[in-house]
Amino acid sequence: MAEPSFLLDGMLGSLARWLRIMGYDALYLRDMPDGDMLDLLRANERHLLTRDRQLAERAGERGFLVTGTDLDAQLLAVVAEFQLRADPAARRCTACNGELRSVDKGTIKDQVAEGTWSVHQDFWRCASCGKIYWQGAHWQNIDKRLERINKGPGNNPR
Numbered sequence: 001m002a003e004p005s006f007l008l009d010g011m012l013g014s015l016a017r018w019l020r021i022m023g024y025d026a027l028y029l030r031d032m033p034d035g036d037m038l039d040l041l042r043a044n045e046r047h048l049l050t051r052d053r054q055l056a057e058r059a060g061e062r063g064f065l066v067t068g069t070d071l072d073a074q075l076l077a078v079v080a081e082f083q084l085r086a087d088p089a090a091r092r093c094t095a096c097n098g099e100l101r102s103v104d105k106g107t108i109k110d111q112v113a114e115g116t117w118s119v120h121q122d123f124w125r126c127a128s129c130g131k132i133y134w135q136g137a138h139w140q141n142i143d144k145r146l147e148r149i150n151k152g153p154g155n156n157p158r
Helices: 013-021 034-042 053-058 071-082 105-111 114-119 139-151
Strands: 006-008 026-028 047-050 063-065 100-103 123-126 132-134
Touching (some): 034 047, 053 063, 100 105
Parallel strands (some): 006 026
């Protein structure tokens, strides 16, 4: 079975970013009119994630209404609905949704700060936009959230 891919409307930018971090193809459309979004949905195999009840209904079985504004609750709802798991090896670009590919450290020396380059060994580049990633100080917080999400709602303290 193929991994699910998603289309998210303008109200779910943070959710799109975290689905990408989990390794899922999450196309975020900030300003697309509903009709155009539904046309795009019909043209591919994505699932529409939205906070707009009417838009979710118009999308039919591929529409999913995301309730609430709390990011962890949104993530947990989507993870449960689509049976998702975070895949650290498959993370995507948080900016553009492109695939991240490991790059040789020597090839990016002039593209990151010297302190970053000298401290870190592993780097990834987005195949689409070229943005460079590394496991910085924020990585531990990312992994903690993903661990909570993978464990489910009972382990998600608020």
